[in-house]
Amino acid sequence: MGFLLMKLPIIVAEGPFCIMFYTSVKTATASLEPIDVSACVFRAWDAEGRPVELLVEEEPHRWFSVGRKSTVLRCDENQPKQTEELRSLLINLLTRIGITGKEAAPLEELIRIAMEHGSVD
Numbered sequence: 001m002g003f004l005l006m007k008l009p010i011i012v013a014e015g016p017f018c019i020m021f022y023t024s025v026k027t028a029t030a031s032l033e034p035i036d037v038s039a040c041v042f043r044a045w046d047a048e049g050r051p052v053e054l055l056v057e058e059e060p061h062r063w064f065s066v067g068r069k070s071t072v073l074r075c076d077e078n079q080p081k082q083t084e085e086l087r088s089l090l091i092n093l094l095t096r097i098g099i100t101g102k103e104a105a106p107l108e109e110l111i112r113i114a115m116e117h118g119s120v121d
Contacts, residue, residue, distance in 0.1 A: 006046040006075040009115065011086060012054075013043045019093050021111070021120045025073055031121055034069040047111055049083030050075050083107055090114050 010022040012032065022028035032042065034056040044052035053074045090110040094102055097117050102110060 006050070006052060006073065007048045009047055009111065009120070010052055010073065011045045011047070011090075011111065012052075013089055014041055016089065016092060017096070019089060019114065019118060021115045021118060023120065027121045028073060029071045032071045034071050037071050044073070045082060045086045046075055047108070049081040049086050049107060050077070051079050051082055093118065 006025065008023055008025075010025065010028045012020045012022065012028065014020070014036075020031075022031065032054060036042065037054045038056050042054055044054055046052055053076070055072045055074060056069050057072050059068045059070060087107055087110060090107075091103060093114055094100070094110070094117075099113060099117070102113065105113075
């Protein structure tokens, strides 16, 4: 598999109405609870529209602590981009907050505008 560094921000959708933007992988993994990731409530993309896989890994047990679960992000460069799905989510978000006429805007512009009006970590 060809894994690569994700182009930031990471866009995470929890249904059609909750879209979060993470400006670092560290912030995303700290914010996305393993229990929610395990329940598959999120969909995620990098800034180029590549799907980002959200995984839960169990850290090894140590003699002084119980193994913890943590969220891990992975993006495969061989995965086709899903820009249309991401564009649709962003256009719907912008329309809900009163910003219209952006259907022809490039993905980068949609992300920038949505971040100016959305939840950014």
